[in-house]
Amino acid sequence: MAGLWNDVVSCGQMALSLLSVRFLIGLALANIKNWHFFWTYNSTYFTDLDMSRGNISLVLFRQPFNPFPGPKHFIMILGGVQCVWRKEIAPYEKYELWTRVLSWDEKWIYLVSHFVKADVFVPGEYAMQPGPKEKKNKHGGIETKDPQKAVFASSIARYVFKNGRRTVPPEQALSRCGLLPADEAKSAEVERLRLKWLPVAQLKSGWDSVHGLFEPGELALGRYTDLWWR
Incomplete structure (x- = not known):
């Protein structure tokens, strides 16, 4: 039932302190998908979430990600996901799906996703697509004063990193992917945000x-887009 969709991976306001020089992105990330739906069933929410989290995971962890055994390889396994709805997505209504890494503990890394009204929030810069990519806000910027008013639903998912039967601690996986800063002050800020969230x-x-x-x-x-058009 899905039509054309757009896909954007975006940094949140916390990204400045979490910025990875190598990828020009940080741990506060979002993956946006704009879909045209005839109708949105409960099951399609989770299908969209799977695709969104899969995309962002491959962007962040693609180097060591490998299903075959190896001393520095790992895979990500979904341990659980929950979703709570706030508003109905009407038939034919476009929406965006934003996903970012939220926090982690000794075992799990947590991703948060938001289904958001389309074309309300527009990134000012695309790190992997240089040049202006301006897109007008069709809603007049009203919702930008209170972002939560544009949220249809939210979801929390947790993943575990595995190397065979061995669990790879999330901090070790993030470090291996170059996503943790070497600077002591920035590292302390990352830890503060991790504990906060x-x-x-x-x-x-x-x-x-x-x-x-x-x-x-x-x-x-x-x-x-689904046909790789921008």
């Missing part, structure tokens, strides 16, 4: 806190 990621603070995590950013990796 960990209770929310573990759903100890309620779903209102999860909805409130949506932060549109200025930096994005790129914009794509």
Whole structure:
């Protein structure tokens, strides 16, 4: 039932302190998908979430990601996902799916996703597609004053990194992918944010806190469609 979609991986406002020089992105990431639907069933939400999280995971962890055994290889396994709806997505209504890494503990890495009204929030820069990519806001910028008003639904998913039967700690996986800063001050800021958002990621603070995590950013990796047209 899906029509054309656009795909953008975007950084949130916290990305400046989490920026990876190699990828020009940080841990505060979002993956946007704009879909045209005749109707959105409950099951299609989770299908979209799978595709969004899969895309961002391959962008961030593609180098060591390998299903075959190796001393530095690992795969990501989904351990659980929950989704809570706030508003109905009407028939034929476009929406965007934003996903970013939220936090991690000794075993799990947590990703947060938001289904958002389309064309409200526009990244100002695409790191993987140099040049101007301006797109007008069709909603007059009203919702940008309160981003949560544009959120249809939110989801929390947790993943574990595995090398065979061995669990790879998320911090080790992130470091191996060059996603953790070497600078001591920036590293301390990453740890502060990790601890700040960990209770929310573990759903100890309620779903209102999860909805409130949506932060549109200025930096994005790129914009794509299902036919690779921009």
